[in-house]
Amino acid sequence: MNWERLLSLKRHGDTAKRLRKEQNETRLGFEVDYDRIIFSSAFRSLQDKTQVIPMPISVGSNKDFVHTRLTHSLEVSVVGRSLGRIAGQQILTKYPSLVEVHGYHFNDFGAIVAAAALAHDIGNPPFGHSGEKAIGNFFKHGAGAKYREVLSTEEYQDLIDFEGNANGFKLLTESRGGVPGGLRLSYATLGAFMKYPKASLPKKPSKHIADKKFGYFQSEKDFFMEVANEIGLLSNPNNPGTGFFRHPLTYLVEAADDICYTIIDFEDGINLGLVPEEYALEYLINLVKANINTKKYNAMTNSSDRLSYLRALAINTLIQDAVDVFVQNEDKIMQGGFDAALLDKGKYQAQVEDIIKLSVDKIYQSSEVVDKELAGYRIISDLLGIYTSALINAKQGHATNYDKLLIKSLPEIYRDTETSIYKILLDTSCFVASLSDSAAVHIHDKLTGRKV
DSSP, rough: OOOHHHHHHOOOOOOOOOOOGSSOSOOOOOHHHHHHTTHHHHHHHHGGBBSSSSSOOOSSSSSSOOHHHHHHHHHHHHHHHHHHHHHHHHHHHOOOOOOTTOOOOOOHHHHHHHHHTTTTTTOOSSSTTTHHHHHHHHTTTGGGGGGGGGHHHHHHHHHHHHOOOHHHHHHHHOOOOTTTTTTTOOHHHEEEEEEEEOOOOSSOSSGGGGGGOOOOOGGGGHHHHHHHHTTTTTOOOTTTTBOOOOHHOOOOOOOOHHHHHHHHHHHHHHTTTTSSSHHHHHHHHHHHHHTTTHHHHHHSSHHHHHHHHHHHHHHHHHHHHHHHHHTTHHHHHTTTTOOOOGGGGGGTHHHHHHHHHHHIIIIISSSSHHHHHHHHHHHHHHHHHHHHHHHHHTTTTTTOHHHHHHHOOOGGGGOOSSHHHHHHHHHHHHHHHOOOHHHHHHHHHTTSOOOO
């Protein structure tokens, strides 16, 4: 891969090449990407989507703040910006022509990673990590399984393995009436966003990190291929023709997410009393003991100050470690040969694993989280069943008055019954995925007669 192509400023519909040295320094193209994402309705809906621990929550603690998808995404973007800038400085030193000939700055790397990181959860359904599984379960084992015979193998796989990353790409790029190319982000940012640059099939053809999940639905295949070819992603021989190796900056986006959910989800668990504070502090100290200022730490009398200090130190420690791994393996990454997440190859991998194991036990499997996920399964399944039935009935010409009313209740962009069955099912899944937790509960209550 080649950095000049990977840093492409091209956007959907461009007929001429955008040159970095001709950019307005007061409003760079990569910074425009960030602005477009943060002002999008899809991003705003993240303010009421569960990250891990649902709100409201009561666990006998007066520290009642927990992260939503929105606050998590904002923090991931901040960490991503630092990762990109630090790595960018070293990349530009290694490839001086990027500065001398093309005019790139290290801040460009930070802006690309920050924008992609800001959008990394934009396609995730409501109700935490189980939302994707609930949609897939509806089509694999629920009422949606009846559509298997009218779909291609690839289309059906898109639905039974519904993937937030693929939905995110759809949200960012899908054309609508009068809005070609969706948010029209730069291809560099879209490339960095594409965490799993492959179709839903073949499923996990190798142990390479790029093959773990998938990154685009069949409906977005053509544009996905355009972006991948424009920025020069390497074809992945594990799935030739439909899959690629990652954009190098994707590793930094992933590292930003890994750092935040490892440290900040853990902090939420401590603040809410799910993880014993003294026990938890030991885990964080083990991670940062090489960098901790013990005099400063011991002088802090407030437990929240001690926790904040350790959290900031842990994030900074992991940022530097991730950049070190990235720079040391840059040649391998550029050739598609680096097959793991950066933190999995870092010197703090064991300490990170210990924190994650404790989080799984005490936080991710807590009754509050499990109860929210159970409710989410039922709500998502019910909504999909109600809406897909109405839309397919309308397509087949035997919609009831109730079906017609249901269709009118949908946003206009989801009412099309003249398209394919696959598109109807996928769009309905994307509609349900777009809902905030509260909106999903509200609509479910109305449609099931619990609220008038």
